[in-house]
Amino acid sequence: xxxxxxxxxxxxxxxxxxxxxxxxxxxxxxxxxxxxxxxxxxxxxxxxxxxxxxxxxxxxxxxxxxxxxxxxxxxxxxxxxxxxxxxxxxxxxxxxxxxxxxxxxxxxxxxxxxxxxxxxxxxxxxxxxxxxxxxxxxxxxxxxxxxxxxxxxxxxxxxxxxxxxxxxxxxxxxxxxxxxxxxxxxxxxxxxxxxxxxxxxxxxxxxxxxxxxxxxx
Ligand code: AP5
Numbered sequence: 470x471x472x473x474x475x476x477x478x479x480x481x482x483x484x485x486x487x488x489x490x491x492x493x494x495x496x497x498x499x500x501x502x503x504x505x506x507x508x509x510x511x512x513x514x515x516x517x518x519x520x521x522x523x524x525x526x527x528x529x530x531x532x533x534x535x536x537x538x539x540x541x542x543x544x545x546x547x548x549x550x551x552x553x554x555x556x557x558x559x560x561x562x563x564x565x566x567x568x569x570x571x572x573x574x575x576x577x578x579x580x581x582x583x584x585x586x587x588x589x590x591x592x593x594x595x596x597x598x599x600x601x602x603x604x605x606x607x608x609x610x611x612x613x614x615x616x617x618x619x620x621x622x623x624x625x626x627x628x629x630x631x632x633x634x635x636x637x638x639x640x641x642x643x644x645x646x647x648x649x650x651x652x653x654x655x656x657x658x659x660x661x662x663x664x665x666x667x668x669x670x671x672x673x674x675x676x677x678x679x680x681x682x683x684x685x686x
């Protein structure tokens with residue numbers, strides 16, 4: 470039976486990293502609003518032009534816009550494939566919108582997994598992060614370098630890129646938004662008994678092992 474889950478945590482908590490690992494092990498698909506918005510910016514579409522400055526400043530784009538993106542993606546998801554919501558919902562309005570979107574499809578949230586992290590360490594994680602420009606594989610200046618320096622392990626490309634919003638000032642703005650707007654949605658899910666808090670400061674493998682335990686429940 471497919472499970473629908475939310476990975477929740479501040480910027481750099483490891484949501485994207487763990488979502489990719491879950492996709493490799495389970496019939497689950499990552500639905501990252503950040504990735505969808507970045508793809509729109511890259512394509513130069515009207516949507517991309519509309520959101521680029523907001524994202525570069527570390528601000529949140531509109532609730533309606535991201536919920537519409539998720540609505541479209543859920544249409545493409547078969548009943549046997551689970552959704553990993555990554556970076557969505559981020560506000561109370563988005564949390565209610567997600568409930569509606571799932572209800573309409575006879576789906577329900579099975580787990581909300583909060584990655585508990587030390588925010589100062591996250592600044593270090595984020596400012597060291599980069600990805601392969603061709604396939605999107607994720608790397609880090611200190612924690613995950615390619616096996617051969619300058620060559621992507623996954624596709625052999627020698628081109629890498631960094632996100633424009635991965636600078637310290639913007640990261641701190643995004644973290645403040647997480648505390649003010651996203652963390653307050655947790656009680657909604659606590660009331661349903663579906664939240665598990667896990668230690669997000671261990672190694673990537675250790676975090677993954679904790680998430681796998683949650684999925685067995
Ligand atoms: P989004 O792309 O969602 O960014 P974010 O939430 O800030 O999260 P990140 O992608 O920065 O972090 P992550 O938790 O995925 O960490 P990662 O796994 O990469 O959003 C970007 C922007 O889009 C927003 O600011 C906003 O403008 C807009 N937006 C998106 N969704 C929206 C919404 N719903 N509503 C409104 N606006 C929205 O890991 C980070 C680094 O650490 C990597 O280098 C990784 O290799 C490393 N790492 C990961 N885990 C570990 C570990 N255990 N140990 C050591 N290193 C680790």
